[in-house]
Amino acid sequence: MTRTPRPRQRVPLALLLPAGLGLLFLVLPLVGLLAGTPWSTLPRRLAQPGVLTALRLSLETATLAMLLCVALGIPLAWLLARVRFPGRRLIRALVTVPLVLPPVVGGVALLLVFGRRGLLGSWLDATFGVTLPFTTAGVVLAEAFVAMPFLVIAVEGALRGADPRYEEAAATLGAGRWTTFTHVTLPLVAPGVAAGAVLCWARALGEFGATITFAGNYPGRTQTMPLAVYLALETDLQAAIVLSLILLTVSVAILAGLRDRWVSAP
Amino acid sequence: MTRTPRPRQRVPLALLLPAGLGLLFLVLPLVGLLAGTPWSTLPRRLAQPGVLTALRLSLETATLAMLLCVALGIPLAWLLARVRFPGRRLIRALVTVPLVLPPVVGGVALLLVFGRRGLLGSWLDATFGVTLPFTTAGVVLAEAFVAMPFLVIAVEGALRGADPRYEEAAATLGAGRWTTFTHVTLPLVAPGVAAGAVLCWARALGEFGATITFAGNYPGRTQTMPLAVYLALETDLQAAIVLSLILLTVSVAILAGLRDRWVSAP
Amino acid sequence: GGDEPTAQDGGGRVTVFAAASLTESFTTLGRDFEAAHPGTTVVFNFAGSSALATQITQGAPADVFAAASPATMKTVTDAGDAAGAPVTLVRNQLVIAVPKGNPHRIAGLADLARPGVKVALCAEQVPCGAAAKMALEAAAVKLTPATLEQDVKGALAKVKLGEVDAALVYRTDVRAAAAELDAVEFPESTRAVNDYPIVVLKRADNPAGARAFVDYVRSAAGRTVLTAAGFQAPPDQ
């Protein structure tokens, strides 16, 4: 209930030290990159036609992938956290599969399912004339596949931490499980959902292997920033670093702008 | 307080449907892979000398990386969740950097810092004769760098969700911030830490780009399973799929064995 | 739909799946080809050869495949996705990449086995690794590399960043990084060449455009661009 800060709080060294080390560990490589950046070439690179397109495509697909993950992942997390059914342990472990699967293999797996000759893809193609690989929708799909576990695991953790008695209170007030879910459970775990969505979005933004394998590398259509970075790496390490920094700056700016608002919402 | 199941609970379709779709989306590609696996060659591949070595190395380094992340990441998460300091928003956003950074670039960044000529690496080399690239320690470092955000964000979310009044109660009983942290805060957020550690471990297990860039690829020393998978992909898709499935099976088995115990601990 | 690379507008669209190491030269060639054939658009999908091969065998809509090794090309021809036999477009030859000024005074393969010299090679599974193995065997040099990279650019990056003192890479790679690296040629390199095959695909939506593109890159004009990037002409021409 009360979040009043204690005044003049001393942070114990035993916590500050590892925290500082951890921060350093995360930030130093970035400093290394910044130190190695040819700043003078930055404007020129930014002005290159493909870069902004790739950046926009990255942001769009990552956001769509995150929304897809939210739409499918939150119900899945709820199922895992609140409903007992046989095989729940196994399914919970299976959810982590895309995490462990090397992304390129993930892309191959997606091709095997959604590809023109895939299990579902051939049917989709024959029935609806829909082909997913090598389209922007395919990028979203690949990113969502890789990023989904982050959302599901984060939200499931939040649901398990939330007090189920609020849901009981809602039930006694006449709320069915669906209304309880939307009106009580979800708002209660909003910070967890926000954290999961952030992880999910960031992972989707950085996705490379599954995307290039499943959706290919077409500028303007499926070439996201990480793919552009990959191609730049072929010829010019510096260019790759600059592109990465552009991606980073944009995402850090967006995250710094968003997260506090989300987190302090409820 | 009460986790008694409601009997004969009906799961609303509006939740069941997307949950099922989400599950299908995660599991179908795996089915695709399984369908494309040449089962007959499995024993032969398993018997190949490098495979078990790579698997063991993967599990060891992923576990060490997870422990490193836990040791540094939990204090960092605590700092972000509980202490107000200027620039906290920025630092919180910076924590997600390794997520967004294409892993290969992350590896380059690590080289720029810990490499032979890196900011810290040259000093480490000159002073202690320690070089990290091309060593198993380097693999751990690369994996930890990439996996750390998962832990930090998950634990920070859990900390924000936890009731800080328990910490106040501990303080009135004479517990300093460190004791409060170890004896009250940590046990309270144990499910969140477990979720974060799982994510972290799984991400480390699947890490490829940063590892090969920073630590290189040498069988028995730095060649983890994902690296073996990528090399196999160059020549033999089937072999790559089989190797991925081995990695998957082991990790799913470990996670299915572990997670319920962790999650239901407190 | 409108996103599909199909032959519908003017001279049509040619979709080219090409190995990532061809990115720069093919991008130039594509622009030249479009200028020479007004109304035709060339769309590239650059990625690792093996990923491209997987995509093609899984039904990707492509007209032309240019691979970085005969082995990956073989998976496509074996799957029956090629229209006709592949031809060798260019070949690439190994050199020893060393930091600018060659501080370790590397003169040949034998110097790589000197104690204190850290070397990066490609893994045997990838073409540059296979070539390196052949060259080292030909020179009867045994060495323990620091790393077996998954591709050339990994090995190259490690030289650029000073993590290793030398790496066996392609001449084209060193040429692209001439500002930072020197190439040390060695006689055994003739035994360590790698061919880049190219082929028109069977399920091409625009077979005419595909053939035109293959002809163009194999023409003298195409050859000029490719050799400028450091590739060698194939022996039969």
Add this chain to the structure above:
Amino acid sequence: MTTPPLLDAHLVADRGAFHLDIRLRIAAGEVVALLGPNGAGKTTALRALAGLHPLTAGHLTLAQVDLDRPDRRVWVPPERRPVGVVFQDYLLFPHLSALDNVAFGPRRHGADRRTARARAGNWLDRVGLGGQARHKPRQLSGGQAQRVALARALAVEPTLLLLDEPLAALDARTRLDTRAELQRHLGDHPGATLLVTHDPLDALVLADRLVIVEHGRVVQEGDAASVTARPRTDYVARLVGLNLHRGRADGHRVTVGGLTLTAADTVHGDAFVAFPPAAVALHPVRPDGSPRNVWPATVTGVQRHGDNLRVQLDGPVAVAADVTPAAAAQLRLHPGQPVWAAVKAAETRAYPA
């Protein structure tokens, strides 16, 4: 009760090692108070009624509708039971304002947003929190939160209203007002009410009938007058402020332990004797005169009790005695001191066990 009771329940439920088995019948308009010591199973019974804890046997019928009947595999989920609950620790939704917490129930019962909010505002006014409508639960003090919870449960106008210590966190003044409010509401509405409380005053003022549970069983039941006059367990005796002993009666004489007490009533066989602590007089020496119930005792404790002192006595029977400070000073009461205790037969009630 000539009409069938609105609520007719035989609640059998398990909670860990704890086993509940009680019968409850509540008529329309009737208010029943469920009293019992901590851990007696009051909250468990309430949860079973609300549908939050399934019965393992027995039945639960409300307005002739079976809500839970394991033998017939009938179970109605909480959201479809016409039941309102005030929880022991509020459980206000932390993300909703006080107003929206109260409007939650009406909304779920089909009212549109505007109507629901209007009704909620009305209820908040009735519990004296009209000014706090926009506050989030964390901005409310403990007692304010409790009153919002009360308003929230009342706003759905349930057939069966369940209250788990609804007044416990209210201060004396607000409690009086809210108690009156509650009483008015209970008078208005045609449903049944079950009130779990520790406060005998709440129970006596609000309830038509008391049901007392201990260890998951009903130990005594009846209207306030009969329960307060004839407690049947130690817990009830303490609740109503009486000394209670069990013995064998033979007419006016009841033998308790080694002591024989004379009572105003005539009973035979197993019997209880009860007398108020204020009826126990203490004397430094054996008193002569009228009190026929006299025995030697030892002081084991003295506490202030209101304006008087309450003295705990050991002896053939352990009793509490209330004495005035003046009398205590005169006796120089201290633990370990031997005294004579005397109770008038006229103030000693006996009734069959």
Add this chain to the structure above:
Amino acid sequence: MTTPPLLDAHLVADRGAFHLDIRLRIAAGEVVALLGPNGAGKTTALRALAGLHPLTAGHLTLAQVDLDRPDRRVWVPPERRPVGVVFQDYLLFPHLSALDNVAFGPRRHGADRRTARARAGNWLDRVGLGGQARHKPRQLSGGQAQRVALARALAVEPTLLLLDEPLAALDARTRLDTRAELQRHLGDHPGATLLVTHDPLDALVLADRLVIVEHGRVVQEGDAASVTARPRTDYVARLVGLNLHRGRADGHRVTVGGLTLTAADTVHGDAFVAFPPAAVALHPVRPDGSPRNVWPATVTGVQRHGDNLRVQLDGPVAVAADVTPAAAAQLRLHPGQPVWAAVKAAETRAYPA
């Protein structure tokens, strides 16, 4: 108080729009009860004392040591204050057993595990929960949890003990036992105690002195006798069960609104008049005879109140009257009914405002 008080505090703190400003002095061994309506700032004051809420001004000195003094930039963190707290909603650590919850404090104060557990076991026994030592908080009923919280705070043997409604969730019987236990402990230990409570009985039994706060200020202060005899605010009057009015006195006569009342005391100037509801008699017609304080009134409400009925009256002054059910039946009391109210001057107290 000849010795300097153990606790000497002037608590000035802000909480959102709420402003607290109270002075508190508690001598060694003294028990002070802090009473006040919901939202008065009792919990805020307690948090400031514990170090959980910083003062914005004023000071807080315990045993001659400054613990919080904004002007001197002194602030001692909670873990280094010799203060024990029982929280309003328990805050038992959910991952520790009851025993380990209680042992937590002693452990932090340097006892080894074995000693701490032994001491904790002892404390659990004292609050009657020896059998629940291994239970996790979620396996305890509400009242059991509250008692563990009590044991946990007492186990650190603090110089200043703070209790936020320590007995609120206890049932009548356990409350009596725990109250006696608490009283014994407070008698034993040399520290100061501040008790936040809503229950006037707890306050009267346990506290040596009452401090009453409303809207963040102290409105009345003193021992039980003076506070109960001479309430100075409406809240206190309700707390002690008196009708209270403010007016201007001129000897025995006090003018309140349009009414002049005669009191037993002599006062001049601004004054309060107070009389118990039981002293108000109701008559269908204007009574003749002795009561000099008689006025016409209207019944606005009737509630049961213990054995009697409490009648709310409107008129020149709004008062409550207690009548027996017999009298009520005879008067046929109902809201809106006009009656005559009469109070004996002998039962009407007046004192300066």
